Amino acid sequence: MKLRIATYNIHKGVSSLRSMPRIHALKQALASMEADILFLQEVQGRHDKYATRHASLWPEQAQHQFLAGESHQAVYGMNAIYDHGHHGNALLSRFPVVSASNRDVSDHAFESRGILHCVVQTPAGDVHCYVVHLGLFARSRRRQTEALIEAVTTSSPPDAPVIIAGDFNDWTNQLSDSLRAELGVTEVFDENLPSRGFGAYLRTLAGRGPKLKPARTFPAALPWLRLDRIYVRGFEVETAQVLHGPLWARLSDHAPIVASLSMNAMALAEAM
Template sequence: MLGITVATYNIHRCYGIDRRFSPERIRKVLEELDTDIIALQEVETYDDGGFDLLKFLSGGQYQPIAGPTLLRHNAQYGNALLSRLPIKQVLQHDLTVPDREPRGAIDARIQTSGITFRIVATHFGLSIRERRLQAQRILELIEPQAESVEILLGDLNEWFLWGRPLRWLHRAFAKTPSFATFPACFPLLALDRLWVRPNIVLKRLQRHDSPIARIASDHLPLRAELELPTRLTLDTQA
């Protein structure tokens, strides 16, 4: 078996609960997480020679993949993926619902130790109808299962534990624990989620709650430990 770690974190454009812009604090939280792959939401970076936030957060340790959903004349904003593991393929999916803020998903195949696994990182919208449509779109993208291990993670903005998007995704992946991640200073809502299939691969899922994480963003990160079957394991099982 191959152990890997993944995380999801809405960094709120690097504005903390004190309303102070501090990429340094976010980078410190990423260092605390110390994961192989990190899905980020609300990443804003500039294209005109200004501050390259994604490059800064990568810290020379990660390969950054941008998944912008909003493009301005000198900046882009949206999702991102940081990976220490080799990325084999990346697709960008548009999840935008008309008359709502543009949304999307990063769909990556990552290859390590002779196996390929899939990770889909996303950020759903704020309205109930919007989230339902986006969940349906995600389900269309992930059915049937294409890789031996698939991970879906991100900020789903779904605070109704009985809501349809969560019920649909629980059925597709098997239910995983929910942890309140918002607001970071006093977490009440489980907005950030992570699923893995097959579920047996998921060995540990926890909320990362440290003093700096409680002020660096308005969300707390989720961190997961996985054990992936190696090619030898798959061949033996077959």
Template sequence: MKLKVASYNIHKGVGLDRRRDPDRILTVLREIDADVIALQEADRRFGLREAVIPRAMLDDHSPWRVVEPGHYDRARTSSSMGWHGNALLVRRDIEVIDACAVPLPTLEPRGAVCASLRLAGHVVRVLGMHLDLSGLRRRQQIETICGHIEDHPERGHAVLMGDFNEWSPSGGALSAFADHLRVLAPGRSFPSRRPVAQLDRIVVSDGLHVDAAGVHHSPLAAVGSDHLPVWAELRLPGNEADCPA
């Protein structure tokens, strides 16, 4: 069973040309053609925090559906896509067992969204995030996320991805991830015109095989946001005996 995942900070749909163009973002997502996509800055910042990509556009013109995190308060309204700008999209034929919002320790509104998926008899827990600009806060947030994964009553595989805001290629707050989680480095993704930093990362548990990973470069992606999307092609074990305990 193969699974392609991707993460994309869409900058509220505003490209380098200063135009908000949800159709352009959706076209980039079609180019990537991932099974599960974590979006950051998927809602507008002020007002009703409306979704950058209208639900009708996703429903009518995409193979994905929005995972509902099921956490409502002033930071999330019925017109938004996720939780504090984080959203998860999954292909319609993938079973979503449950989903939730994960509050993160911070001085500004931050959060993460988590969904448990069932794929070929395996449970894969996917978590999308947008971490703090402060290194200390990032470390605390990663520890909170790892705790959320560890405390889940049903263990399974894990995929964590998003805009980590970590400029260090391998150290810094990344060292806070648990030992059984591998931090992938798909490549430089920020800024999109001439990327120099690996701010966007994908983290996987040891039970998942990584066939390939990279940064999606295309003419539309180069102007659609200030970040480029990152992706990874994963392979699940062939039988349940290979799953982590």
């Protein structure tokens, strides 16, 4: 079975420079990805000030519902709550979502963070999906990564197909090794090495070859920092790319990642 997925920090549906609503253009851009499952961060569940100030540009629906439209089911995990609204993570799925839960992993009072876990019922079986947005401080991210590992370990079978995607804010790439070692995942850009032979890949994992590096996704106009990731278990990565350029720079400060996956035989058997 093949899946097309995407992860995207949508910057609450407003432009990164002038904070103008971009939610309608964003919906068109998401549709152009033709993704079966979208992992979204900074989704505005409610914002009374924008709804009043930009009534003609701001949908009456919550952003996750508006972006899902008729083609996808939307699940929202509320993280940050304030007087005029709230925002969080969301998962949009072309397939039924049979269960969902949101775990608070906030590390201090100044940042509200969460892990949204959804079980998606695909034609090949259940896939455990985790939408992640980690904190801005290194110590917070380490503790939140530990919480992520514990969440995946306790909420999904050890051999179940897993997708973990989102904004990790891990520009120094300190967290990937722990996720690989503890959860058996790979990042969708892990195979983009100078030498793509299997031996070179094993040497890299053992620390004797080129360091595995995620893609650059921030800022969207000219990506330099490696903030956004997609980790998978039980899938083969067919393609992975960062979408960037003038169009995407107008929509958010992050560039989205789109990947095409195929479920491997062992995971297919487990999912069934």
